[in-house]
Amino acid sequence: xxxxxxxxxxxxxxxxxxxxxxxxxxxxxxxxxxxxxxxxxxxxxxxxxxxxxxxxxxxxxxxxxxxxxxxxxxxxxxxxxxxxxxxxxxxxxxxxxxxxxxxxxxxxxxxxxxxxxxxxxxxxxxxxxxxxxxxxxxxxxxxxxxxxxxxxxxxxxxxxxxxxxxxxxxxxxxxxxxxxxxxxxxxxxxxxxxxxxxxxxxxxxxxxxxxxxxxxxxxxxxxxxxxxxxxxxxxxxxxxxxxxxxxxxxxxxxxxxxxxxxxxxxxxxxxxxxxxxxxxxxxxxxxxxxxxxxxxxxxxxxxxxxxxxxxxxxxxxxxxxxxxxxxxxxxxxxxxxxxxxxxxxxxxxxxxxxxxxxxxxxxxxxxxxxxxxxxxxxxxxxxxxxxxxx
Numbered sequence: 001x002x003x004x005x006x007x008x009x010x011x012x013x014x015x016x017x018x019x020x021x022x023x024x025x026x027x028x029x030x031x032x033x034x035x036x037x038x039x040x041x042x043x044x045x046x047x048x049x050x051x052x053x054x055x056x057x058x059x060x061x062x063x064x065x066x067x068x069x070x071x072x073x074x075x076x077x078x079x080x081x082x083x084x085x086x087x088x089x090x091x092x093x094x095x096x097x098x099x100x101x102x103x104x105x106x107x108x109x110x111x112x113x114x115x116x117x118x119x120x121x122x123x124x125x126x127x128x129x130x131x132x133x134x135x136x137x138x139x140x141x142x143x144x145x146x147x148x149x150x151x152x153x154x155x156x157x158x159x160x161x162x163x164x165x166x167x168x169x170x171x172x173x174x175x176x177x178x179x180x181x182x183x184x185x186x187x188x189x190x191x192x193x194x195x196x197x198x199x200x201x202x203x204x205x206x207x208x209x210x211x212x213x214x215x216x217x218x219x220x221x222x223x224x225x226x227x228x229x230x231x232x233x234x235x236x237x238x239x240x241x242x243x244x245x246x247x248x249x250x251x252x253x254x255x256x257x258x259x260x261x262x263x264x265x266x267x268x269x270x271x272x273x274x275x276x277x278x279x280x281x282x283x284x285x286x287x288x289x290x291x292x293x294x295x296x297x298x299x300x301x302x303x304x305x306x307x308x309x310x311x312x313x314x315x316x317x318x319x320x321x322x323x324x325x326x327x328x329x330x331x332x333x334x335x336x337x338x339x340x341x342x343x344x345x346x347x348x349x350x351x352x353x354x355x356x357x358x359x360x361x362x363x364x365x366x367x368x369x370x371x372x373x374x375x376x377x378x379x380x381x382x383x384x385x386x387x388x389x390x
Contacts, residue, residue, distance in 0.1 A: 031319020072242020111163030122156035257305030
């Protein structure tokens with residue numbers, strides 16, 4: 001997932017005459033959230049394998065909602081005041097595609113490679129025709145989602161993008177970018193506020209009354225009705241809220257904001273699952289509180305601060321740089337980890353922690369290699385080739 005937390009590059013560009021300050025702390029927070037997502041998915045493997053589960057990053061899927069707020073904030077900050085002056089809709093879409101799509105392609109390619117290494121079979125052991133695998137790759141490359149039960153839904157568990165599950169959040173990110181360019185950026189601050197309030201009420205109702213039936217807000221990964229509606233809400237509310245924050249933002253200086261916000265994120269994600277559905281879904285209440293109240297405050301704190309030394313600047317830059325490649329590639333390797341757990345019958349973290357740690361470290365290394373050897377060079381070439389210079 002998600003998120004799309006991938007926009008926190010420097011807003012200086014040859015296409016624009018002026019530059020804006022860069023939010024280093026938000027880079028770092030995006031990276032922290034991405035690292036927590038990977039750890040959450042490591043432990044998801046033990047649940048998937050059907051064995052003993054050690055509670056860890058229990059609410060890690062909320063990182064997607066955090067990414068969406070970040071995305072809205074940064075897009076609003078970067079582009080809101082440029083429409084009709086130095087930014088056209090065509091230019092905006094080219095910029096977003098150049099920023100996002102190269103790693104979407106990489107995720108799809110890694111997904112098909114790891115699926116073939118896994119044996120080209122669904123989770124129940126059913127072999128998948130090569131033609132369907134190639135169709136799944138084609139659809140993934142062009143961001144065409146699979147509907148549950150389709151022949152090219154090759155893993156058989158209903159994923160929108162079966163070769164790389166977290167691509168679902170980028171699918172909604174694209175929708176958010178499209179809606180922003182078509183009409184949201186035109187809304188006055190007052191109208192945008194009303195829009196955010198309505199979406200917040202809808203999201204809170206979805207979570208509190210457990211509309212998905214999951215007992216949590218971890219929806220959006222499938223193309224069934226509940227997941228699509230829930231995923232759209234999960235994107236539209238935080239994305240629009242981020243835009244609103246960017247318009248009304250006023251710094252609130254807090255010393256050590258990066259470390260404080262990182263610890264709060266970790267604390268929110270490790271809170272145990274809240275049992276109970278009567279009269280409301282208590283876990284949904286907690287998650288709605290995180291999304292509607294806490295995450296916006298973290299964005300404000302992160303945007304208010306600055307790094308004060310080379311070490312913290314370097315940490316935030318590294319975390320920000322690898323965050324998107326890490327998020328969009330890590331699950332392709334998780335599929336192999338899950339298959340290994342199931343095949344070998346290792347069901348506990350205590351028995352396999354060395355492997356889990358290696359998987360975690362490998363994902364960080366692979367993300368960095370993808371960034372330096374593929375993503376950055378490709379984006380530089382595409383920018384030179386397709387972005388106009390003024």
